[in-house]
Amino acid sequence: MGLRTREQYLQGLRDGRFVTFKGERVADVTTHEHLGVGARHTALDFELAEAEAHRELFTWADDEGATHSRYFKRPENAQDLLNRREMIETSTREGGSVVLLVKEIGTDALFALDLVSRVVDEKAGTEYNARVAAFHRHCRDNDLTLAVAQTDVKGDRSLLPTQQEHPDYYLHIVEEREDGIVVRGAKAHTTGTPFVDEIIVLPTRAIGAEDADYAVAFAIPVNTPGVKLLASPFGAGESPSQFHSPVSSRHRLVDTLTIFDDVFVPKDRVFLQKEWQAAGFLANTFVEFHRFTAVSYKPPLCDLFIGAAALLADFNGIQKASHVRDKLMKLIAWTEIVRGLSRAAAFDCRITDFGLAVPNIIQTNLAKYHFAAQYHEAIGWVQDIAGGLVVTGPDEADLASAEIRPYIDRYLGGAGVNAEDRLKALNLVRDLTASDFGGYNQLLAIHAEGSIEAQKITIYRDYDLDRCKDLAAQIIGVERS
Ligand SMILES: Cc1cc2nc3c(=O)[nH]c(=O)nc-3n(C[C@H](O)[C@H](O)[C@H](O)COP(=O)(O)OP(=O)(O)OC[C@H]3O[C@@H](n4cnc5c(N)ncnc54)[C@H](O)[C@@H]3O)c2cc1C
Structure with a gap:
C-alpha cells in the first residue's frame, strides 16, 4: 500500500475506538x-x-522507488x-496556522526510538531496534497517522512514581507475559x-531502579481494548461561522486524557521494558526532535499576528504612528528569530554514529523559549493595535438584519475600509487571541512541547560554558584546572 487518500484515512478512523466528548x-x-x-x-x-x-515537498521515494509520506523519511x-x-511550516500555514500533528509528533518518536533502542540493545542485549524498524516500516508503508502519549498525569510533581500516593499516577507495567505486557x-x-x-507511548522522565516498572515504551492501535480517550471540549471555536471564527471554525486540535485500562501490548510492539537507565534518555531524545517540530510549526501563527496587526493598523489609519511601527517591528523580530533559529538548528545538526541527523539542541530550545516567553506580550501588541472592538463588535446576525446593518455600515467603517471587512479583521484577532481557541493557543504556547522551565534547563545543561570560560581565562592569563 502506498499513500492513502483523504477518504481512506477518514474511513480508517471508523474502527470502534473508545472516545468520549462531554460525557458521551x-x-x-x-x-x-x-x-x-x-x-x-x-485530513x-x-x-x-x-x-x-x-506533492514534491510532502512525499519522498525510497531506494526501491516506492513513494511515501515525507514524514517517514529518517x-x-x-x-x-x-x-x-x-513541510511542517507549509502544512501549518495551509491549516490556518494550526499544526496538523498526525505524523509530525509520531515520527519524532520513531526517530528517538531508533536512536535509543540501538544504545539499549548494545548495552542490554535486547532486540528493540528490529521491532522499532518493523513498526516504522509498517507505518510508512500503510501511510498511518500517530499520536504520542508521553506526559503522565504525574500527581505530586515533587515525587517519583513509586513515591506517589497512587501507583497509577505514572503509566506502568502491571503484568509481564511470554507474549507481551499489560500496562x-x-x-x-x-x-x-x-x-x-x-x-x-514513551516515558516522561528519568527514573531509578525502584521505578523500573515505569520504564516502558510501546505502540498500539487506538482501538486496542482498554484504551479510552476522554476528549477535551476546550479550544473549540466560539461559533461555526467563518465570519466570527475565521480560523477555529475550520481548524482545531483535540487533546485527550488517554487511559490505559489494563491494556495488553504484544511483544513485537514493546520498545522498552524495565530498562530504567534508558527512560530519561528516551524522554529527552524524543523532546530533541519534537521541539524542532514545534519551532517549525510556530511561524505561521506569528505571521498571522503580524498580518492581522498590520491590516488593522491600515484600517484604523494608524500605520504611520511610531508606537504602531514599533509594535509591528517587535512582532517581526519575534517571528523571524523563531524562524531563523529553527532553520539554524537544521543547518547545525549533529549526525549520530547511527547516521541520524539530530537538530541543534541549543538553537531549537532557544527558538521555543523565545516564542513562549514573548507570546503573551506579542498578543498584547496585536490587541493594542486592533482596539476594543475585538471583543465588543456586533454579531453576524446584525449584519444580516436590514434594520440594524445601516448603523453598522455608517459607524464602524475605518480608513478606506467598509465596516464588514474591518469587522472580519477584528474577528480574526478575537479568534486568535481572545476566544476559547485564543486561550487554548496561549496554553499551548507555554506548555506544549514542555513548559518554559524545561527549555531553560536544557539550554543551561547543554550550552558549552567551558568554551566561554576558556576564552575569558585565556584573555586574563589564568590557567583553568
Ligand atoms: C495544547 C497542549 C498539547 C500537548 N500535547 C501533548 C502530546 O501530544 N503528548 C504529550 O505527551 N504531551 C502533550 N502536552 C503536554 C506538555 O508537554 C505538558 O503540558 C508540559 O510538559 C507540562 O506538563 P504539565 O501540563 O503536567 O504541567 P506541570 O509539569 O505540572 O507544570 C506546571 C508547573 O510546574 C512546574 N514543575 C513541574 N514539575 C516540577 C518539579 N519537579 N519541580 C519544580 N517545578 C516543577 C513546571 O515548570 C510548571 O511551571 C501538551 C500540552 C498542551 C498544553
Missing part, C-alpha cells in the same frame, strides 16, 4: 459536530500529499531536516488521538 461516547469522530472539525483539519495532510503544488543530514521543517495508567494532553491510527 462518540460513535464516529469524523462526523461528530465538534470533533469532526478536527478530523477534517488533520489536510492527505490532501497536501496529493496536491500537485505540494533525517540523515541538514537538508532532510530543512525539508521536514519546510495501566493515564497520559494527559495527548494531541490528535481521536484522529490517528496508532499511539506511541
Whole structure:
C-alpha cells in the first residue's frame, strides 16, 4: 500500500475506538459536530500529499522507488531536516496556522526510538531496534497517522512514581507475559488521538531502579481494548461561522486524557521494558526532535499576528504612528528569530554514529523559549493595535438584519475600509487571541512541547560554558584546572 487518500484515512478512523466528548461516547469522530472539525483539519495532510503544488515537498521515494509520506523519511543530514521543517511550516500555514500533528509528533518518536533502542540493545542485549524498524516500516508503508502519549498525569510533581500516593499516577507495567505486557495508567494532553491510527507511548522522565516498572515504551492501535480517550471540549471555536471564527471554525486540535485500562501490548510492539537507565534518555531524545517540530510549526501563527496587526493598523489609519511601527517591528523580530533559529538548528545538526541527523539542541530550545516567553506580550501588541472592538463588535446576525446593518455600515467603517471587512479583521484577532481557541493557543504556547522551565534547563545543561570560560581565562592569563 502506498499513500492513502483523504477518504481512506477518514474511513480508517471508523474502527470502534473508545472516545468520549462531554460525557458521551462518540460513535464516529469524523462526523461528530465538534470533533469532526478536527478530523477534517488533520485530513489536510492527505490532501497536501496529493496536491500537485505540494506533492514534491510532502512525499519522498525510497531506494526501491516506492513513494511515501515525507514524514517517514529518517533525517540523515541538514537538508532532510530543512525539508521536514519546510513541510511542517507549509502544512501549518495551509491549516490556518494550526499544526496538523498526525505524523509530525509520531515520527519524532520513531526517530528517538531508533536512536535509543540501538544504545539499549548494545548495552542490554535486547532486540528493540528490529521491532522499532518493523513498526516504522509498517507505518510508512500503510501511510498511518500517530499520536504520542508521553506526559503522565504525574500527581505530586515533587515525587517519583513509586513515591506517589497512587501507583497509577505514572503509566506502568502491571503484568509481564511470554507474549507481551499489560500496562495501566493515564497520559494527559495527548494531541490528535481521536484522529490517528496508532499511539506511541514513551516515558516522561528519568527514573531509578525502584521505578523500573515505569520504564516502558510501546505502540498500539487506538482501538486496542482498554484504551479510552476522554476528549477535551476546550479550544473549540466560539461559533461555526467563518465570519466570527475565521480560523477555529475550520481548524482545531483535540487533546485527550488517554487511559490505559489494563491494556495488553504484544511483544513485537514493546520498545522498552524495565530498562530504567534508558527512560530519561528516551524522554529527552524524543523532546530533541519534537521541539524542532514545534519551532517549525510556530511561524505561521506569528505571521498571522503580524498580518492581522498590520491590516488593522491600515484600517484604523494608524500605520504611520511610531508606537504602531514599533509594535509591528517587535512582532517581526519575534517571528523571524523563531524562524531563523529553527532553520539554524537544521543547518547545525549533529549526525549520530547511527547516521541520524539530530537538530541543534541549543538553537531549537532557544527558538521555543523565545516564542513562549514573548507570546503573551506579542498578543498584547496585536490587541493594542486592533482596539476594543475585538471583543465588543456586533454579531453576524446584525449584519444580516436590514434594520440594524445601516448603523453598522455608517459607524464602524475605518480608513478606506467598509465596516464588514474591518469587522472580519477584528474577528480574526478575537479568534486568535481572545476566544476559547485564543486561550487554548496561549496554553499551548507555554506548555506544549514542555513548559518554559524545561527549555531553560536544557539550554543551561547543554550550552558549552567551558568554551566561554576558556576564552575569558585565556584573555586574563589564568590557567583553568
Ligand atoms: C495544547 C497542549 C498539547 C500537548 N500535547 C501533548 C502530546 O501530544 N503528548 C504529550 O505527551 N504531551 C502533550 N502536552 C503536554 C506538555 O508537554 C505538558 O503540558 C508540559 O510538559 C507540562 O506538563 P504539565 O501540563 O503536567 O504541567 P506541570 O509539569 O505540572 O507544570 C506546571 C508547573 O510546574 C512546574 N514543575 C513541574 N514539575 C516540577 C518539579 N519537579 N519541580 C519544580 N517545578 C516543577 C513546571 O515548570 C510548571 O511551571 C501538551 C500540552 C498542551 C498544553
